[in-house]
Amino acid sequence: MQKFIINGGRRLRGELALQGSKNSSLPIMAAALLCFGECTLHSCPALTDVYAASRILNFVGCKCTFSDNTAVIDSSAVGSTAVPEGLMREMRSSIIFMGAMLGRTGECTVSVPGGCELGPRPIDMHLSALRKMGIDIRENGGDIICRAFGGRAKGAKISLAFPSVGATENVILAAVTAEGETVINNAAREPEICDLCSFLRRCGADISGDGESRIIINGKKQLHGCEYTIMPDRIAGATYLSMAAATKGEIILTNACVPEMEPFISVLEQTGCSIYTSENRIYMRSGTRLRAVRDRIRTMPHPGFPTDAQAVLMAALTAADGTSVFEENIFDCRYRHTDALLKMGADIQVLGKVAVVKGVEKLHGANVEATDLRGGAAMAVAALCAEGCSEITKICHIDRGYEKMEEAVRLLGGEMRRS
The missing domain is CATH 3.65.10.10 (Enolpyruvate transferase domain)
Known part of the structure; x- marks a missing residue:
């Protein structure tokens, strides 16, 4: 069974073209x-x-x-x-x-x-x-x-x-x-x-x-064939922005669907990240420790905050300055990734559909198991900003939604490999 091995603590910097959705x-x-x-x-x-x-x-x-x-x-x-x-x-x-x-x-x-x-x-x-x-x-x-x-x-x-x-x-x-x-x-x-x-x-x-x-x-009565280009993946975009933000990094996303990502971008800006957008490009720079998000982050149907981005942003905020509160309103079991984050040193309390995330000074590497697609991605976000080495098993979940995540991370200067 394949796994990801991640050595954390490196700032992610560079340019990345988003995959199709x-x-x-x-x-x-x-x-x-x-x-x-x-x-x-x-x-x-x-x-x-x-x-x-x-x-x-x-x-x-x-x-x-x-x-x-x-x-x-x-x-x-x-x-x-x-x-x-x-x-x-x-x-x-x-x-x-x-x-x-x-x-x-x-x-x-x-x-x-x-x-x-x-x-x-x-x-x-x-x-x-x-x-x-x-x-x-x-x-x-x-x-x-x-x-x-x-x-x-x-x-x-x-x-x-x-x-x-x-x-x-x-x-x-x-x-x-x-x-x-x-x-x-x-x-x-x-x-x-x-x-x-x-x-x-x-x-x-x-x-x-x-x-x-x-x-x-x-x-x-009948439809015909055509040639068509799939839109960019806004959740993959949210994931790589979260990785760069968590590692105090700097990233340019190309082939980005900027208007469709606005519900996520508007929340990420509250963490202190500098974000600039053009038609299909997103530039984000962190550089310092993230701030906790003041307003409660409520997942809602579009155009609300996307449930698929909840876990990756939570992982980034585990090491933020202050306390962030999430409210999951779409799925009943979307906090399954929190046990892995706790193992890495996070301070998270889950009370029903609410998760209270108190930022800690630093996370540490750990061996964890992906629970689902976005939960597995959240573990990768946390591992990249943690001190030391992490191993993520059951990465078949991550492969369902991310095209060669390890190659994207290495392109940005991170240490992540498949074994």
Whole structure:
């Protein structure tokens, strides 16, 4: 089993180009199922989750190849409507293939997805919304068997109880080829939703309102292939900014999605970092010990502070001057990384959905185990600013969302290697 070995205490300095977005790539790859013809996706990150999505596409009959951050997907022929449980469990967002398969064939068989253990992530909203679109859904021995009455989903008015990204994506994927108009109220507003909709419009879909809480979709009988570039990964950007800030470093992020990262940048500025932005570049300099964030950091759906950035910022603030308070409002089990940070000398108290982080003078290296994708990244942030050597095991979690993290860190002057 591979692990990361990190020698901390080095200031990270340099320039880094952001990878393409994991959270955009996966739904867009699923969306390629809807297209009759070939889709070419540029800036697709080389991640284990992307490889898992490729395996699902190939299994159902598509021809999917991946090379040099470009995925080429030919969905001219789809030979299967069932995704095996083993493939579904390889990644947490595999449930998006349900909406895509329904949009393409009018039927599918899937199972509950796997991935990070972040507590319950029920798909009730997904199923309820699809039933409103005329989808008959039955469960049989762990399988979820879906079939559209008449072979094609029907447009419907859907109001989500919570602006779930996954539910919004599944409804969009089913609706773009449904009969009639679909209206999604209380839709997720994340930038990755907009990226998915931009791709689908390039393929001939009729979608408006993405980025707002009400999305309107007029179904088309058929979509065509296209060439598309995936947006930059705002969470990877937040991670590398956190690493540089924690190590009193200096970084220039290129290929950055600046407006989409503003909710994170505005909080990071409160730590005393100097941050300057242009169209697609972010310059950040720390140079001194970080200050604690005065206001409570509350994770919220976009445009609020992203839950995926909570752990990496917390790791940076463990050695800040003062006390910072986090409030996690999206996932029940998103503080699992705190035990590893405590082992490294952090002072953190978790009380339900609140974590109180009292900054310490310094962290020390330790042997820790990645608990999930962003939690593992937080351990890397802490290890880079700690004194001594740290080892992080179960880095398969980190590889799900970061393209060769160790190479990015070494490019910035850090000591991090894979063993």
